[in-house]
Amino acid sequence: MKDASKPQHHPGTRDSFGSSFGVLVALAGSAVGLGNLWRFPYLVGQNGGAAFILIYLIFVFLLGLPILLSEFIIGRRSQASARAAFKALAPGGHWGIAGVLAVLCCTLIISFYSVVGGWGCEYLFKSLCFDFTRGDGSDLENLFSSFSTSVWPPLICHTVFLAATAGIVISGVKNGIEKFSKVMMPVLFIIMVGIAIRSLTLEGAGAGITYLFHPDWSKVTANTFLAALGQAFFSLSLGSGMVITYGSYVKKDANILSLGAQTAAADTIFALIAGCAIMPAVFAFGISPSEGPGLVFITLPHIFGQLPLGGVIAIFFFLALLLAALTSSISVMEVIIAFVMEEFQMKRRPATILVFLVIWVLGCLCSLSLGVLGDWKVFGKNIFDLFDYVSANVLMLIGGLVVVVFVGWKLGRKEMHDELTNSGKLRIPNWVIDIMLVLLRFVAPAAILAIAVFQWI
Numbered sequence: 001m002k003d004a005s006k007p008q009h010h011p012g013t014r015d016s017f018g019s020s021f022g023v024l025v026a027l028a029g030s031a032v033g034l035g036n037l038w039r040f041p042y043l044v045g046q047n048g049g050a051a052f053i054l055i056y057l058i059f060v061f062l063l064g065l066p067i068l069l070s071e072f073i074i075g076r077r078s079q080a081s082a083r084a085a086f087k088a089l090a091p092g093g094h095w096g097i098a099g100v101l102a103v104l105c106c107t108l109i110i111s112f113y114s115v116v117g118g119w120g121c122e123y124l125f126k127s128l129c130f131d132f133t134r135g136d137g138s139d140l141e142n143l144f145s146s147f148s149t150s151v152w153p154p155l156i157c158h159t160v161f162l163a164a165t166a167g168i169v170i171s172g173v174k175n176g177i178e179k180f181s182k183v184m185m186p187v188l189f190i191i192m193v194g195i196a197i198r199s200l201t202l203e204g205a206g207a208g209i210t211y212l213f214h215p216d217w218s219k220v221t222a223n224t225f226l227a228a229l230g231q232a233f234f235s236l237s238l239g240s241g242m243v244i245t246y247g248s249y250v251k252k253d254a255n256i257l258s259l260g261a262q263t264a265a266a267d268t269i270f271a272l273i274a275g276c277a278i279m280p281a282v283f284a285f286g287i288s289p290s291e292g293p294g295l296v297f298i299t300l301p302h303i304f305g306q307l308p309l310g311g312v313i314a315i316f317f318f319l320a321l322l323l324a325a326l327t328s329s330i331s332v333m334e335v336i337i338a339f340v341m342e343e344f345q346m347k348r349r350p351a352t353i354l355v356f357l358v359i360w361v362l363g364c365l366c367s368l369s370l371g372v373l374g375d376w377k378v379f380g381k382n383i384f385d386l387f388d389y390v391s392a393n394v395l396m397l398i399g400g401l402v403v404v405v406f407v408g409w410k411l412g413r414k415e416m417h418d419e420l421t422n423s424g425k426l427r428i429p430n431w432v433i434d435i436m437l438v439l440l441r442f443v444a445p446a447a448i449l450a451i452a453v454f455q456w457i
C-alpha cells in the first residue's frame, strides 16, 4: 500500500479547512439541511411521532456514527476526493467504483435539492411580502401546487438557489464553504431556537410535545424502520462521499472521533429543535401532523397566517430553511467539484461552472417533472421522485455498505486505530475501537442489507 498518511494528489496545493471549529460547522452545515427542517418533521408526522424518533436516534448513534467515522477515516487518510480516496488506500482494486457512485448520488441529490431550495427562495420572498398573513389561508394548497407545477417560476428559483450554491463553492473550502458555514450555522441555530420557543409557548402546544416525546408503539411497522434508517443516512449525509471529501480537507492533528460525534449530535439537536418548532404549532392549531411533504410549504404558512406576529415568524422560518439548504447544497456540490478537479485536472473555477451547468439542466428536468413533464415516468416515478428515491434509498445505502466493509474488513483495526488516535497521539480506549469494529464488520452491513432487501423486494 502507498503511504496513505501523505497527500496523494496535488501535494501542497490542496485546499483545507482552517480550524476545528470550521470543520465542525461545515460538517454540521452539511448534515443540517432540508432533511432536518422539511423531511424529518413530516416523517415524524407520518410515522407516529416519538416511536419513530427513538428508532431514528438508535440508528443515528449505532449505525450512522460508525459509518460517518469510517468515511472520515477514508477521506482524512487519503487526502483525496471520493474516487481517488478509495484508489489511494486500496490501489489496484475496484473500490474506486464506490467513489463514482457517490458522485452520481450527489448529482442526483443536488438536482432535486436545488429545486426544493428554490421553493424556499420563493417562500421567503412571499413571506417578505407578508403573503401568508393576508388571505384566510384556504388557498395555500392551491398556491403551492400551482407554483411547484408551473414552468418558469420554479425554474427561476432553482437557478437562483443553484447559482448561490456555486457562488460559495467557487471561493474554495476555507474562503467559501468554511466562512459561510461559520456565520450561517449560528444564525440558523438562533432562529430555530427562537421559533421553537414561540411554538412551545402556544396554547395547546402540550399535545405536540406529547406526540414528539411519548412513544406510541402501536404505530410502528417495518416501514417505520425503513423510513428511520433512510432518514439517518440522508440527514447525516452518509454514503454520498460528503464526509470523505470534507474529511480530506481536515488536518492531520484534528480529533476525528470527537468531530464525528459532535456532528451527529448537532444534526440530532437541530432535528429535535425543528420538531419542537413545528409539531406544537401544528397541534395547537388542530391540524393533522401527517400531512406529508407539504407540511412545511402548506401547513406552516397556514399557521403563520393565524399566529400573532406570524408574518415575521414566517420570514425567519423560511430564511432558516434557505440557510440550512444552502450549507448542505454546497457540500453536495463540493463532492462533485472535488471529483472533477482531481479526475480531470481542472481548476476550481472551470470545474464549478461545468458542474453548475450539468446540475442546472438536471434540476430543470426535476422541476418540470412535477408539471409539464409529469408523464415521463421510470419505474412509475417522475424524475423528481426517481432522483430522490435512487439517491436516498439505493445509492446512499450502497455507498454506506461499501464504506463499512472497506474500513471494517479491508483497512482493519490497525489503520482505524491509527487514524482515530492520530498515530497514537490521542488517547482512545481500546474498547471504543473494538465496539466500532464489531459495528462496522457485522452489525452495520447486516442492518443495511436487511433493510435494503426489504425495501427493494
Ligand code: PFF
Pocket (backbone or CB within 6 Å): 030, 031, 032, 033, 034, 035, 036, 106, 109, 234, 235, 236, 237, 238, 240, 241, 242, 328, 329, 331, 332, 335
Ligand atoms: N444532510 C442533508 C440534509 O439533511 O438535508 C442532505 C445531504 C447533504 C445529503 C449532503 C447528502 C449530502 F452529501
